[in-house]
Amino acid sequence: MIARVKEIIKKHGNKRENLLQILHDIQNQSDQNYISEENIKTLSEEMKIPVSDIKGTASFYTMYSFIPRGKYIIRICESPPCHILGAQTIFDAVEIKLGIKVGETTKDGLFTLEATSCLGICGVAPAMMINDEAYGNLDEKKINEILEQIQEKERK
Numbered sequence: 001m002i003a004r005v006k007e008i009i010k011k012h013g014n015k016r017e018n019l020l021q022i023l024h025d026i027q028n029q030s031d032q033n034y035i036s037e038e039n040i041k042t043l044s045e046e047m048k049i050p051v052s053d054i055k056g057t058a059s060f061y062t063m064y065s066f067i068p069r070g071k072y073i074i075r076i077c078e079s080p081p082c083h084i085l086g087a088q089t090i091f092d093a094v095e096i097k098l099g100i101k102v103g104e105t106t107k108d109g110l111f112t113l114e115a116t117s118c119l120g121i122c123g124v125a126p127a128m129m130i131n132d133e134a135y136g137n138l139d140e141k142k143i144n145e146i147l148e149q150i151q152e153k154e155r156k
Contacts, residue, residue, distance in 0.1 A: 004029055005042045014047055022047075023058050032068035033112070062116055069112035070105045072150060075129045078115050081122040086139075090126050091115075093143040110154060111147075 008025045012018040022043065027035050035058060044051045058064040076082075076090050091102070094113055098106050105112040121127045124136020128143075135146060 002038070002042050005039050006046060009043070009046050016047070016049060019047070019049070019054070019057060020061075023054075023064055027064060032109070033070065033073060034065040034068050037066075062114070068105070070110050071154075072111050072130050073114060074111055075114045075116040075119065077117075077119045077121075077125070077127045079118040079122065079125075081125040082119075082127055085125040087126045089140065090128060090138050090143060093140040094128075094147070097144055097147050110151070 005026055008022055008029070012022050012025070023035060026039050026043070027033060030036070030039075040051055040054050040058075043049070043054055055066070058066070074094060076087060076094065078087055082090075091113075095101055098111050098113065100106055100111065100113050102113050102115050116129075119127050119129055119134060121134055121136055124134075126138050127134060127136040128138060129135070130146070130150070135142070
């Protein structure tokens with residue numbers, strides 16, 4: 001992965017203003033959707049940025065993780081519009097369907113469930129994202145259909 005980190009830095013440029021995109025690319029290229037200690041150390045050495053600065057920057061944003069996660073990151077919106085329109089029902093449906101709680105990953109390493117403060121799609125609340133795809137106007141039936149489609153795709 002060290003070589004990949006160096007390639008990513010080279011692609012974006014060795015400037016601090018590129019750090020967020022570099023972190024994003026490192027995480028996306030990780031099989032477990034996270035930024036490892038080894039990656040942070042390499043990034044620090046290559047960009048001449050202290051490890052503490054990199055961790056401080058990355059930990060500010062909920063999109064970055066320092067712990068391994070599933071192939072599919074389910075982010076359920078907890079903003080006031082989503083909360084009022086049933087976000088808890090969405091959390092419950094996902095937890096029941098997958099047998100995990102917020103912050104946990106399924107045993108097969110496929111899904112990680114996370115809460116997020118806003119997805120910016122309040123007009124279709126309650127909402128969630130799975131990786132980069134947004135889903136809105138959710139109910140228990142839709143949740144089950146979405147998750148079953150992903151599970152079926154992964155079985156093939």
